[in-house]
Amino acid sequence: MQTENEFLSNYKIDKYERPSVTADIVAFMIRSTQSDNYRMDKENRLSVLLIKRGGHPYKDHWALPGGFLVPGETVEECAFRETLEETNVLPVSIMPIGVFSKPGRDPRGWIISNAYVSIISEESVDQKGQDDANDAQWFDVKFDQNENGNCILNLTYDGVELNAVLTEEQTKFGRTSFIIKDSGGLAFDHAEIIASALSVLRNSAKNFDMIFDFLPEKFTLSSLQKIQETIMNITVLPANFRRKISGYVTETGEYTQGAGHRPAKLYKRKREKERE
Amino acid sequence: MQTENEFLSNYKIDKYERPSVTADIVAFMIRSTQSDNYRMDKENRLSVLLIKRGGHPYKDHWALPGGFLVPGETVEECAFRETLEETNVLPVSIMPIGVFSKPGRDPRGWIISNAYVSIISEESVDQKGQDDANDAQWFDVKFDQNENGNCILNLTYDGVELNAVLTEEQTKFGRTSFIIKDSGGLAFDHAEIIASALSVLRNSAKNFDMIFDFLPEKFTLSSLQKIQETIMNITVLPANFRRKISGYVTETGEYTQGAGHRPAKLYKRKREKERE
DNA sequence: CAAATAGTGTCTCTAAGACAATATCAC
DNA sequence: GTGATATTGTCTTAGAGACACTATTTG
Secondary structure (H helix, E strand, C coil), rough: CCCCHHHHHHCHHCCCCCEEEEEEEEEEEEEECCCCCCCCCEEEEEEEEEEECCCCCCCCCEEEEEHHHHHHCHHHHHHHHHHHHHHHHCCCCCEEEEEEEECCCCCCEEEEEEEEEEEEEEHHHHHHHHCCCCCCCEEEEEECCCCEEEEEEEEEECCCEEEEEEEEEEEEECCEEEEEEEECCEEEHHHHHHHHHHHHHHHHHHHHCCHHHHHHEEECHHHHHHHHHHEEEEEEEHHHHHHHHHHEEEEEEECCCCCCCCCCEEECCCHHCCCC | CHHHHHHHHHHHHHCCCCCCEEEEEEEEEEEEECCCCCCCCCCCEEEEEECCCCCCCCCCCCCCEECCCCEEEEEEHHHHHHHHHHHCCCCCCEEEEEECCCCCCCCCEEEEEEEEEECCHHHHHHCCCCCCCCCCEEEEEEEECCCCCCEEEEECCCCCCEEEEEEEEEEEEEEEEEEEECCCEEEECCCHHHHHHHHHHHHHHHHHCCCHCCCCCCCHHHHHHHHHHHCCCCCCCCCCHHHHHHEEEEEEEECCCCCCCCCCEEEEEEEHHHCC
């Protein structure tokens, strides 16, 4: 009869075939464009980080940042590490999207991907600048889910335009999964991952789960509202937005200046514990 | 310059260290106990399937059913397969809980677990019987989350009682993660996985996501209500439950009989598409 | 002052919770 | 009839959406 220690010292973990495991990141940022009119607010556009692959497979195709899980880290830590490496920014929050493990999804072999959404605030990227040596670029995102389950994922950046076509497979437990009809030039199954990420993002924007992470510490309620509207592709009346958000924020006592209109109060996020 | 095919034929996937990947299943069933009083309804108890480990590591400890991912299947398929093998029942729905990958969580080495909740209806198990040769048993579940973040997970079966103590780590995106203070005799980090599963289950029971899967095709609204109450550990007034659920069900025209009180209409689930 | 955003008050409608009342069966 | 569940109706309250109105700044 073996003891546990004897068992473990004889245990050969490489007896069975094992997959490679990656964490892939759908990093979202909201970028604002200066308007022509000096007193009008900036416009917001949702954007996602893609990387032009320098090597095989899918050489010269655009892909999500990500990388292989290494010993001694959790999958979540791997996602944080990869985001940091690609954006130079440690994201405030990452959110699991799902595990993508269809056989054949990677021509190199048996590779399963754990996908995460990460939220990057525009100011944190501007501060640190970005490594343009690698082919990392922020693409503007349009994602239309029409009523009969067909979806167009449109990604554009400086003349480059990717159009992926997907169908909604099923919505279960508040999450929708997609099937790729046309990858639109995206590498691997990354169109599917991005669509799932957008679905998750929109869902969690409903209850303000992560909209704060797109902004600096202090923000106006209008800017917060625009974030939610940009993500969810909706518009809400300011009065109603203020009422709903009021429990999640606190005033700082500070105001914006020089905007060409009435100054706005700056707010901070109210942490869960302090609320109510 | 290599072509993609040349690259792939030279690609050595075992160049890097890889983890073993498992799918672990938190299978829930709701069991009813006959009451003494002929006209009173049965009582419901939430139960979870555990297996007494026959070999090292954690020999003779209770653990979740699960197994290693094999080539050619998705992680989700692996979860379905493992549930079928352990319960003889193909679950209607499985729901991802998360990836558990803390280094050291398995003494055999680098093993990461994808955890799923699966829902088993009592009648499907009774029909097919169960393989009692292996040490698989359904444990009654009590899970109390008190206000300051300390939780007791209580599992009982025929004299066996496991008590795990956990603390809530954080609630993000509607999901809570836990840290084990005392595993209560459960193998690996399975106390943490079960706690997360219960948290996910309770959350998705709110919007009726999976409560139907606990019942046969035709059911009464009272039985459905009891399922929700048992999972969420709450009570609601029948009148209000009926109003809320009304959009999700359709009448069959059939009635229950011989229950010692007014017969109840039998309902079927209304599929998403047909609703409204 | 004009144009823009900031912020408040209030009306309506809907959904949720509480509760009262009635219906129907097996014994 | 009794005791149990089944089912319907209504009152109250909380919250969401719509909308009108006021406030404040800069060119």
